[in-house]
Amino acid sequence: MTLILGIETSCDETAAAVVGHGQQVKSSIVKSQIDVHKVFGGVVPEIAAREHLAMIDVVVKEACQEAGVSLAQIDAIAVSQGPGLIGAPLVGIVYAKGMAYASSKPLIPVNHVEAHIHGALLGLDKSADLFPCMALVVSGGHTNIYFMASPIDFELLAYSIDDACGESFDKVAKLFGLGYPGGPMIEKLAALGKRDHFPMPRMMEQKNKLQFSYSGLKTYMVNLHHKLAKPLDQNIVHDLCASFQEEALGQLIRKLNACLDQRPQAKSVLIAGGVAANQRFRILAQENFKIPVYFPQLRFCSDNAAMIAALGFHKYDRAQDKSRFNSLTWDAFSRYQFN
Ligand code: KG4
Numbered sequence: 001m002t003l004i005l006g007i008e009t010s011c012d013e014t015a016a017a018v019v020g021h022g023q024q025v026k027s028s029i030v031k032s033q034i035d036v037h038k039v040f041g042g043v044v045p046e047i048a049a050r051e052h053l054a055m056i057d058v059v060v061k062e063a064c065q066e067a068g069v070s071l072a073q074i075d076a077i078a079v080s081q082g083p084g085l086i087g088a089p090l091v092g093i094v095y096a097k098g099m100a101y102a103s104s105k106p107l108i109p110v111n112h113v114e115a116h117i118h119g120a121l122l123g124l125d126k127s128a129d130l131f132p133c134m135a136l137v138v139s140g141g142h143t144n145i146y147f148m149a150s151p152i153d154f155e156l157l158a159y160s161i162d163d164a165c166g167e168s169f170d171k172v173a174k175l176f177g178l179g180y181p182g183g184p185m186i187e188k189l190a191a192l193g194k195r196d197h198f199p200m201p202r203m204m205e206q207k208n209k210l211q212f213s214y215s216g217l218k219t220y221m222v223n224l225h226h227k228l229a230k231p232l233d234q235n236i237v238h239d240l241c242a243s244f245q246e247e248a249l250g251q252l253i254r255k256l257n258a259c260l261d262q263r264p265q266a267k268s269v270l271i272a273g274g275v276a277a278n279q280r281f282r283i284l285a286q287e288n289f290k291i292p293v294y295f296p297q298l299r300f301c302s303d304n305a306a307m308i309a310a311l312g313f314h315k316y317d318r319a320q321d322k323s324r325f326n327s328l329t330w331d332a333f334s335r336y337q338f339n
């Protein structure tokens with residue numbers, strides 16, 4: 001069995017994992033920095049990089065120990081190349097390059113956003129039958145839909161022209177003073193509210209327009225908040241959260257359906273990223289698609305290194321010329337390349 005060590009430091013989680021054959025998780029260690037960043041209401045890039053530096057060695061050693069493997073038994077190392085807060089992915093990359101050089105192991109650079117999709121495949125018995133598939137990554141930084149002919153083919157069909165979906169949850173939560181990250185709190189309060197109480201604007205309504213937009217919905221919430229009498233009644237907050245959440249998730253369902261119309265050969269839908277943890281979203285997805293839908297286990301929705309190892313495995317396994325993984329000259333990137 002091919003064993004890949006995955007390393008992830010692109011945002012505020014220092015993570016390492018050992019994964020067999022792209023799906024069997026031998027270990028997955030995630031050290032979250034949320035408590036450090038909470039007081040600032042969001043991730044502070046400089047602090048994130050310093051925290052990664054302090055934790056990376058401990059986390060990698062713990063991942064190997066829990067998997068019961070030594071570095072000698074690892075076939076290759078996969079590391080998140082970006083996008084990220086530049087100083088943050090650099091820590092993981094420099095560490096992984098040093099490790100690969102010292103041990104003469106192949107090093108596989110992996111796109112963090114694309115790797116999220118593999119979170120939905122971790123632990124499944126087989127995934128070959130799921131392709132070609134439609135895949136949605138819905139996180140704090142990205143809202144991307146891909147048509148995937150294979151585990152390593154990512155044809156980008158739709159992305160957000162402004163805010164990401166998770167980002168809008170975070171901003172609305174901040175408006176109500178609910179803390180960071182906002183998604184889980186909005187979900188909790190939304191469960192107590194009426195989903196149709198406040199009519200919401202429908203963004204990107206044209207069915208064939210394969211783009212997302214969340215900043216209009218967020219601005220609508222800001223204006224609505226200004227107009228309502230303070231302090232807000234708790235029931236009103238529940239209804240606001242429920243109405244906002246329904247519209248935010250509804251846009252994801254509509255655009256996934258529009259993409260499926262364009263690619264009827266898709267055999268399944270994979271949904272990953274932080275917002276994929278939302279239980280209301282899981283219900284809506286099961287109700288709205290005619291083909292099977294797969295979500296990650298909750299621990300693989302948010303950032304982790306098992307998904308990095310998983311995509312790393314498929315890239316390595318399918319490469320004709322494996323010598324390209326001997327290169328140490330590539331660098332981190334901060335932004336997703338929408339070419
Ligand atoms: O994938 P992730 O952990 O990090 C990024 O790569 O961005 O996603 C974090 C995002 C945050 O915006 C957070 O508010 C959102 O996912 N999120 C949720 C839920 N849990 C996390 N959004 C809605 N409902 C949730 N239960």
Ligand code: ZN
Nearest residue numbers: 116139302303
């Ligand atoms: Zn992520």
